Amino acid sequence: MFSKIATRAFSSSSASAYKVAVLGANGGIGQPLSLLMKLNPKVTDLALYDLRGAPGVAADVSHIPTNSTVKGYQPEDIEGALTGCDVVVIPAGVPRKPGMTRDDLFNTNASIVRDLAKNIAEYSPNAAVLIISNPVNSTVPIVAEVFKSKGVYNPKKLFGVTTLDVLRANRFVAEIAGTDPSKEHVTVVGGHSGITIVPLFSQTNYKDLATDVRDKLVHRVQFGGDEVVQAKDGAGSATLSMAQAGARFAGSVLNGLAGEHDVVEPSFVDSPLFKNEGVEFFSSKVTLGPEGVKTIHPLGELSEFEEGLVKTAKETLVGNIKKGQDFVAQNP
Ligand SMILES: NC(=O)c1ccc[n+]([C@@H]2O[C@H](COP(=O)([O-])OP(=O)(O)OC[C@H]3O[C@@H](n4cnc5c(N)ncnc54)[C@H](O)[C@@H]3O)[C@@H](O)[C@H]2O)c1
Numbered sequence: 001m002f003s004k005i006a007t008r009a010f011s012s013s014s015a016s017a018y019k020v021a022v023l024g025a026n027g028g029i030g031q032p033l034s035l036l037m038k039l040n041p042k043v044t045d046l047a048l049y050d051l052r053g054a055p056g057v058a059a060d061v062s063h064i065p066t067n068s069t070v071k072g073y074q075p076e077d078i079e080g081a082l083t084g085c086d087v088v089v090i091p092a093g094v095p096r097k098p099g100m101t102r103d104d105l106f107n108t109n110a111s112i113v114r115d116l117a118k119n120i121a122e123y124s125p126n127a128a129v130l131i132i133s134n135p136v137n138s139t140v141p142i143v144a145e146v147f148k149s150k151g152v153y154n155p156k157k158l159f160g161v162t163t164l165d166v167l168r169a170n171r172f173v174a175e176i177a178g179t180d181p182s183k184e185h186v187t188v189v190g191g192h193s194g195i196t197i198v199p200l201f202s203q204t205n206y207k208d209l210a211t212d213v214r215d216k217l218v219h220r221v222q223f224g225g226d227e228v229v230q231a232k233d234g235a236g237s238a239t240l241s242m243a244q245a246g247a248r249f250a251g252s253v254l255n256g257l258a259g260e261h262d263v264v265e266p267s268f269v270d271s272p273l274f275k276n277e278g279v280e281f282f283s284s285k286v287t288l289g290p291e292g293v294k295t296i297h298p299l300g301e302l303s304e305f306e307e308g309l310v311k312t313a314k315e316t317l318v319g320n321i322k323k324g325q326d327f328v329a330q331n332p
């Protein structure tokens with residue numbers, strides 16, 4: 001009797017079985033993200049990789065009784081971590097300190113992300129790759145350029161994770177409206193840094209907010225990361241809310257791979273929306289499917305205010321994207 005109940009309780013709720021790797025698994029994001037991926041029933045093989053400490057995180061997480069094996073990998077076995085992966089999530093890299101912009105992280109994180117991308121190109125070229133490392137507006141183009149240079153670029157499988165902006169928009173608007181934040185679904189478009197983050201409140205129930213309330217709300221979503229950086233006072237940036245955001249986005253990618261319908265999340269992807277204006281990557285709602293990106297949705301109707309925000313975002317994104325592309329051209 002007990003064994004029957006136990007078997008049912010511990011067996012995967014889905015026939016799907018996926019290998020997921022977390023690169024940077026010992027970090028502030030990496031540890032809670034690894035925990036949350038261990039709780040996802042679609043993950044049957046969890047590979048935790050870091051420059052240091054991944055075997056310890058893996059041993060710890062592996063005692064949670066869900067239907068996946070967990071293994072920690074050190075740099076000498078990055079091949080083992082990546083081989084056969086369906087999804088690779090990258091929170092490796094340094095976080096901000098007060099007074100820094102995300103772009104200030106470029107010098108350190110660009111080469112970390114480039115080198116990880118080279119390994120992914122070699123050992124798991126078919127994986128969906130989810131980039132958390134900042135500055136996302138530049139690190140995603142860096143990965144694209146590396147993959148192009150190795151002949152393995154699949155734009156349908158490269159994602160910048162902007163989900164934390166969505167979580168913040170949902171939470172912050174619910175604080176004002178007195179609603180259940182888990183029932184809010186704000187679309188956030190553009191990129192992932194300051195003025196490139198554009199929440200579309202005109203497409204929600206809150207299109208008639210007073211101008212000063214709306215302006216403060218938009219500003220809070222755009223600069224929500226700074227609130228955490230300042231509160232942590234030198235100890236880093238958002239880790240726990242980011243782990244939740246990363247796990248939600250990775251879960252959605254897995255749902256899409258498994259053929260579930262109507263899986264839609266905003267993400268910073270290689271996008272046709274503004275390519276004719278030189279903006280090669282842009283975040284908008286994306287339907288996720290068995291091949292990764294299934295449909296990239298247009299922005300829909302915008303208020304005049306939001307049109308202005310999108311215009312500003314595009315102008316900044318062009319430079320952010322080019323910076324990533326130039327980095328790989330100059331430092332292959
Ligand atoms: N996309 C987003 O919304 C978002 C949100 C929060 C943080 N971030 C970014 O995520 C990154 C990580 O933040 P954190 O707070 O977890 O930092 P952290 O310093 O706590 O952890 C980073 C981890 O990456 C590891 N690492 C460094 N270089 C590596 C390499 N070459 N290979 C494998 N692992 C490597 C480190 O050993 C460390 O364990 C930062 O760049 C931060 O800005 C992005």
Ligand SMILES: O=C(O)C[C@H](O)C(=O)O
Binds near residue numbers: 095224226228237238
């Ligand atoms: O603010 C940061 O530097 C980290 C992250 O991008 C965030 O939005 O919290």
